[in-house]
Amino acid sequence: MKNRELTLxxxxxxPNIPGREPxxxxxxxxxxxxxxxxxxxxxxxxxxDPSLKFDFVCRAAICGSCGMLVNGRPRLAxxxxxxxxxxxxxxxxxxxxxxxxxxxxxxxxxxxxxxxKTGAWVxxxxxxxxxxxxxxMSNETALKIYEAERCIECGCCIAGCATANIRDDFxxxxxxxxxARFMVDPRDERPEEKYFDVVSSEEGVFGCLGxxxxxxxxxxxxxxxxxxxxxxxxxxxxxxxx
Ligand code: SF4
Ligand code: FES
Numbered sequence: 001m002k003n004r005e006l007t008l009x010x011x012x013x014x015p016n017i018p019g020r021e022p023x024x025x026x027x028x029x030x031x032x033x034x035x036x037x038x039x040x041x042x043x044x045x046x047x048x049d050p051s052l053k054f055d056f057v058c059r060a061a062i063c064g065s066c067g068m069l070v071n072g073r074p075r076l077a078x079x080x081x082x083x084x085x086x087x088x089x090x091x092x093x094x095x096x097x098x099x100x101x102x103x104x105x106x107x108x109x110x111x112x113x114x115x116x117k118t119g120a121w122v123x124x125x126x127x128x129x130x131x132x133x134x135x136x137m138s139n140e141t142a143l144k145i146y147e148a149e150r151c152i153e154c155g156c157c158i159a160g161c162a163t164a165n166i167r168d169d170f171x172x173x174x175x176x177x178x179x180a181r182f183m184v185d186p187r188d189e190r191p192e193e194k195y196f197d198v199v200s201s202e203e204g205v206f207g208c209l210g211x212x213x214x215x216x217x218x219x220x221x222x223x224x225x226x227x228x229x230x231x232x233x234x235x236x237x238x239x240x241x242x
Contacts, residue, residue, distance in 0.1 A: 003031045004087050008040060010052065011092045014101045024090075025049075037077040037091070038066055041103075053102035061219055064154035067094050068103045074156035074217045094159035096168075107155040114175045118198055120182065123190045141186060148181035148227070150220050157214035157224060169203045173214035173224040180227040183234065196238045199231060208232075 006029055013022035027044045038056055045052045057063035059078045066077040069092040071085060082089070097105035114120070157173040158164045164172045171179075179199055182188045208228060215224045 003033070005029075006031050006040065006082060007088045008044065009088065009090045010044075010103065012052075012102055013099065015099055016101070031082050035082045037068075037070060037075070037080045037082065037089070040082060041077060041091075053100065053104040055104050062152060064107070064152035067105075067107065067154040067156050067159065068092065069094060069159070074159040076154060076156070076219045079219055094155050096158050096161075096164050097155055105155070107153060110155065110158070111153045111174070114171065114178065118171065118175055118178050118182075119190070119194075120178050122182070122185060122188045123194075124187055125189060135187065137186065141184065144184045145181060147222075148177060148184060150222060151177055152220060154219060156217045156219060160213040160217040162209055162211055162213065163207045167203070167207060170207050171199065171203060173208075173218075173228065175199075176208075176231050177222065177224060177227050180231050183231070192234060192238050195231075196235060199235060 008027045008029070009024045010027060011022060012025045014020055027048055029040060029043055029048075032039075038059060041052065041054050045054075054068070054077065055065040056078060057065045061076055061079045064076075067074060068077055069075070069090075070077070070080055071090050072092075074094060091103055093099055093103050093105050094107070097107050097110050099105055151174055153174065155174070161170070161172050164170045176199065179195055182190070183192070183195065210225075212225060215222070218224060
């Protein structure tokens with residue numbers, strides 16, 4: 001492999017400095033074997049510019065911290081290889097989320113308000129008895145919950161979603177996926193009508209324009225549209241009853 005000279009054009013902005021305008025800053029570096037955007041950014045920060053802000057924790061597509069727009073598409077920096085990109089690469093922060101600085105955005109607050117809004121915990125009136133045997137669950141149900149738990153809350157589906165970009169109350173694919181997770185969980189005693197109040201509006205399932213960007217951009221390749229159709233079907237059925 002012939003290693004290339006890469007140019008990374010990176011969005012720079014510090015919202016905490018009054019009067020400071022955003023700008024694009026170019027950095028050059030030599031591509032190496034197996035280089036990811038994450039590795040490139042670390043090299044820039046270590047060797048060229050310690051002031052560059054971006055987020056990461058795991059480097060292994062697990063924590064969901066390193067989402068950013070890579071040549072206009074929401075991607076995880078740690079999962080995106082430079083060899084799959086042209087020599088000139090543009091990096092911008094994810095839209096929708098509050099900008100902390102440069103490529104760093106606050107996805108945590110966004111997902112926290114989503115969890116509160118959707119009641120993303122098992123709702124049960126049962127009290128915990130440590131002497132009881134654990135409740136059993138079929139493998140099939142456990143697998144469905146496991147699948148629905150694979151979201152790493154990176155925000156790529158939200159950043160690429162047309163509705164989320166124009167409505168800040170839209171739950172987005174990640175929110176509807178979260179709802180589906182509790183709908184399939186037999187320990188959650190919420191009647192389906194309870195979900196109706198949260199998701200059966202333009203903020204929820206009916207705000208989706210069906211453009212599929214969420215699924216195209218999800219680094220975990222989650223079946224977002226399938227789950228969305230599941231929630232939408234359930235809501236339509238309940239809609240006939242209420
Ligand atoms: Fe990221 Fe996929 Fe979860 Fe959206 S659904 S937050 S793209 S892992
Ligand atoms: Fe954790 Fe990229 S650093 S997902």
